[in-house]
Amino acid sequence: DAAPAPAPGVRPRAVLDALPRYAAGRPATVVEGLQSFKLSSNENPLPPIPAVLDAIRDTTAINRYPDAVSTRLRERLATYLEVPAEDIVTGGGSLGALNQVLATYAGQNDFGAPDEVVYAWRSFEAYPISVGLSGATSVRVPLLPDGRHDLAAMAAAVTENTRVVLLCTPNNPTGPILTHDEVVDFLGRVPSHVVVVLDEAYLEFVRDPAAVDGLALYRAYPNLVLLRTFSKAHGLAGLRVGYTVAQPVITENLRVSAVPFAVSSLAETAAITSLDHLDEVLARVDSLVAERDRVVAALTEQGWDLPQAEGNFVWLRLGERCGDFAAAAERQALSVRRFGDEGVRVSIGEVDANTRFIDLCRSFGA
Numbered sequence: 001d002a003a004p005a006p007a008p009g010v011r012p013r014a015v016l017d018a019l020p021r022y023a024a025g026r027p028a029t030v031v032e033g034l035q036s037f038k039l040s041s042n043e044n045p046l047p048p049i050p051a052v053l054d055a056i057r058d059t060t061a062i063n064r065y066p067d068a069v070s071t072r073l074r075e076r077l078a079t080y081l082e083v084p085a086e087d088i089v090t091g092g093g094s095l096g097a098l099n100q101v102l103a104t105y106a107g108q109n110d111f112g113a114p115d116e117v118v119y120a121w122r123s124f125e126a127y128p129i130s131v132g133l134s135g136a137t138s139v140r141v142p143l144l145p146d147g148r149h150d151l152a153a154m155a156a157a158v159t160e161n162t163r164v165v166l167l168c169t170p171n172n173p174t175g176p177i178l179t180h181d182e183v184v185d186f187l188g189r190v191p192s193h194v195v196v197v198l199d200e201a202y203l204e205f206v207r208d209p210a211a212v213d214g215l216a217l218y219r220a221y222p223n224l225v226l227l228r229t230f231s232k233a234h235g236l237a238g239l240r241v242g243y244t245v246a247q248p249v250i251t252e253n254l255r256v257s258a259v260p261f262a263v264s265s266l267a268e269t270a271a272i273t274s275l276d277h278l279d280e281v282l283a284r285v286d287s288l289v290a291e292r293d294r295v296v297a298a299l300t301e302q303g304w305d306l307p308q309a310e311g312n313f314v315w316l317r318l319g320e321r322c323g324d325f326a327a328a329a330e331r332q333a334l335s336v337r338r339f340g341d342e343g344v345r346v347s348i349g350e351v352d353a354n355t356r357f358i359d360l361c362r363s364f365g366a
């Protein structure tokens with residue numbers, strides 16, 4: 001059968017040509033006699049807590065649409081975070097929430113020229129895609145050699161065309177946090193009409209006392225938007241639920257651009273139940289942090305020079321040895337995430353997975 005002729009004139013927007021493809025973490029390679037572990041997507045390796053599974057099973061009215069604005073979840077979050085429910089907007093994962101922020105604040109100016117969105121690079125792989133799709137131009141500011149944001153250079157990169165700045169703390173994939181003082185200083189340097197997004201996807205894994213907590217800041221800065229998620233600490237990545245926290249001057253606009261029903265009834269119920277069992281959730285986070293610290297200590301002992309690791313992952317600056325390391329990991333049935341010839345990011349997983357990763361690092365050599 002002949003292939004259907006392309007429909008004349010049916011073309012995607014030109015920006016699509018320039019978009020990088022999101023390469024999601026691959027499942028682990030199967031190796032005879034070895035259990036496979038996926039350490040390539042910064043997921044929570046622990047199964048959902050029983051109460052969450054029960055609550056999902058009890059959510060049967062899925063013939064009905066969910067609450068379009070997740071009222072119950074926003075009220076539950078408001079109690080937990082001690083903020084007004086008006087300051088919270090939910091989304092399909094924090095990525096859905098980020099797309100909403102960009103759709104609201106970045107795109108093209110009134111003369112059709114692209115706005116600019118400034119972010120550190122390397123950072124979260126989805127940023128260039130979300131920014132490109134919004135119609136805005138990415139302005140990438142290289143990280144410092146130790147994997148931290150170069151905030152002075154980022155502030156200097158802000159121009160009259162900049163509408164949004166994305167800050168990622170801890171930074172995916174390198175791991176360091178931004179400090180409270182650094183963020184305050186940065187907010188003081190950036191014009192107040194520029195929206196500053198603080199992506200705190202890994203917040204619950206942070207133990208550095210100097211780290212920024214956006215909640216302590218956003219009331220003082222009407223241009224500050226926090227991004228948070230149930231995908232990591234709460235282990236609900238498969239359900240897609242995240243949220244923004246900002247002052248009403250921002251959240252009122254986000255509600256206009258919201259995709260109605262972005263958070264499903266199952267996701268909303270699971271997120272509420274997870275908050276109801278926060279002690280259990282945070283105890284699991286503690287166990288993952290202990291595993292992270294075990295991995296970092298072992299690798300440091302082996303002579304690896306690691307950047308600060310405050311998320312649920314570590315970053316190996318392997319340069320031209322990246323490909324060899326990723327291949328060696330595959331032979332050990334570990335899937336890891338390689339970023340070109342810059343580095344390899346390895347998520348903290350099950351205890352056995354982490355032990356195998358430590359052994360691999362020892363035999364590969366720092």
Ligand code: PMP
Nearest residue numbers: 093094095124172201229231242
């Ligand atoms: N921000 C950062 C920094 C991330 O690493 C991720 C997930 N890898 C996300 C946002 C998106 O998470 P989700 O959409 O699952 O909430």
